[in-house]
Amino acid sequence: MSSSSPDRRLGGVSLIALAVWIGLVVAISIWMAGQAQHWLPVQASNAAPLVDGLFRFETGVGTFVFLGVISVMAWTMLVHRAEKYDESDAEPIEGNTRLEVIWTVIPLVLVMAIAWYAIQVNTELGVLGPMEHIHPLNAQEERGGYPTDRLPPEQVDVIARQWSWEFGYPGRNVSSTELHLELDRPVTFRLVSEDVLHGFYIPAFRLKQDVIPGRAIDFTLTPTRLGRYRLRDSQFSGTWFAANQADVVVESAEEHASWLKQGAAAPLQSGLSPAANEYAERQTAGRSGWPTVVPAPPPQVNVPGSSSLPHDA
């Protein structure tokens, strides 16, 4: 570097160069915010656009901060490198109170702005459908019934087990190991677990709720896109945790009605349980491995459904 003590004031050219660089960083940040949507699954519930909006915003701000910091790092590495054989010290600048106040206040304002935005989204999600409503199981609910004052218009019982998902449609006499939902109609799930913690997670819906043994958790959402999606167990639940998935089908009102009707007429049969199948194979093959909890038998349901069809997300 020819100027070992460069002029402290920014020249006109440097100022323009800095402005151009900041403009470039802003442009890249905006572009990244747009890209962020492509990293997420399709939006299939009314919560998804809200969550995605926040995520895009955070990606934009995050990109700006990241590139800003990295630019400074890269600049110092390029321009402020010691010359070969230069053993001397640099000018001892020990701090700058004004600068320190600025870089305390700006991040504070920034994160509080993000928090404010996130609280707005949270509140809105709460209005769309109460995020959750927890109550201890009572005797009637233990038997699968409902206290009459709490019977909701569209309700699905979700029973999580090691390792299968069972969905019951109370009042319709239908049970399934594939979750069927009606498009654009709010639905309240009642989440219960018969053994350990599980996680009720449908990525396309952007919603996730742990299922806690000993509690019934009501959880409301509205599907907004036709298609077939994955429900994944998101809270580690033991040996076949990874295989504890089910398909979610969002269908039109007519299709849903006819699915319910056909289901009610179908006899009970073994539902899907990849864990039970794998366990049976493991027993016959005598595969090595450590002792495991034995999977619950496949639930007896009217409609087993499928988990091998292509899914949208």
Next chain:
Amino acid sequence: MTSTVLSPQPPASWRHYFSFSTDAKVIGIQYIVVAFFFFLVAGLLAMIIRGELLTPAADLVDRTVYNGLYTMHGTIMLFLFIFPVLNGLNNLLIPTMIGAPDMAFPRLNAAAFWMVPIFGILLIASFFVPSGPATSGWWSYPPVSLQNPLGQLISGEFLWVLAVALSGISSILGAVNFVTTILRMRAPGMGFFRMPVFCWTALAAQSLQLIGLPALTGGAVMLLMDLTLGTSFYRPEGGGDPVLYQHFFWFYSHPAVYVIILPVFGIFSELFPVYSRKPLFGYVYVALASFIIVALGLIVWVHHMFPSGVAQWMRNLFMVTTMLIAVPTGVKVFAWLGTMWRGKIRLTTPMLFCIGGLFNFVFAGITGVMLATVPVDIHVSNTYFVVGHFHYVIYGAAVMGIFAAIYHWFPKFTGRMPYEGLGKLHFVLTFLGANLNFLPMHPLGLMGMPRRVSSYDPEFAFWNVLASLGAFLLGVSIIPFLLNMISSWARGPRATHNPWNAIGLEWLLPSPPPEDNFGEHVPTVISPPYGYGKNEPLVEHQAEIERALTLAEANR
């Protein structure tokens, strides 16, 4: 001041390192070597995990084995690698940086260390009991952790809880020692605001241990009772609450992340000034920010439980406290940039590790803010996004900072210089490997791939293959490191007392320092740390001390 006091210690016999030594410098090296042994073990487990995840099906190992591997990978890396390696650095650096002859309680110090191999053996032994090792993750959430298919008392989970409890006791013993040493044994003239930032961060981190660990230990004792005595603190069928355990666990285990990262901030704060030849920018703010992080770090734990069924007000409150941590952390990051700015930067191996670590840490900070916001967290919690985030923190920032520290202080404590070429190769492989391994985890999490899975849907295959290649590259990156350490320790060029021309009490000691450091000739500190470019001595009679050291080096 006689030259006999200052002559470099003859290299300690290797037998020293296998004895119940009470010398903090021996204990420090014992900690670090044991930690790296377990680092290799847990790294090997990570290779098998990434091997399994090369393909969507669970086809490399049985699912029970996979669950055991990932549980032990996390447990060993945290309790047997990262905490011990940091305690090793504390042992080496705290007494020498503050001019103390040893730790305040040398026998307690040795006892704390020797518990590490004991619970290490307990954990490794759990691979060989009939039940197999613990398989419920390093969180060990009940009720799944209480399931004991064989019903035997000595199960992998039993050994796991025992090991974690012992680790907690060892850490508490260590913390008492470090805090007392820093508070009571500083050289004359070294007020708190003349203390190196590494000591500030060590004080902050060890205070967190003292406040947080009792909660984890209490929670673990109740888990042990549920597991072995049939109590039901966490068993819902007996009226217990599984979510209660999560509070005990995260009340400590979130601050534990700050116990890890704060000393690494200390390392960055020590090294950036040396290799930028400038004072640390805003020393007082950087020092105090550590304690703001401590205070905030204690009130954020519920952010690990947003989908666990907590009230909306709690979600919002803990989101705000979590976001606030970005502020003192930002102060530190900007201070390091301010230190580099207009400096005379030397891209030595330790400096490269600092810069690479800072790069990764800034990235991790941004994904951390994303995770703090409840709606986004609800989507990505318990997915690979979180796995990517914390590996950027722990490997990308903390482990890289630890490597920086090892290369920087290696000459001081071994008396030998590490090789720059191998060091730089190690840096390049580590930086590329870490980013290739951990960056693809973010898109996977956003797409909805849960963590801890032994099989996955085919749409996740592409990013998983990249991550696995990165993991194997990280495995390779350790080879030049080990070669460097072994060969330079055995026959590297002799180190002078201050090969980096750094400012600090430890650099006024011979390399390696004698057993009691300055002995009875502790110099009086007369100026603040990091006086680069100011041409003022750090201690009284500095010129004489340095002359004697140089003379002794010339005569050896």
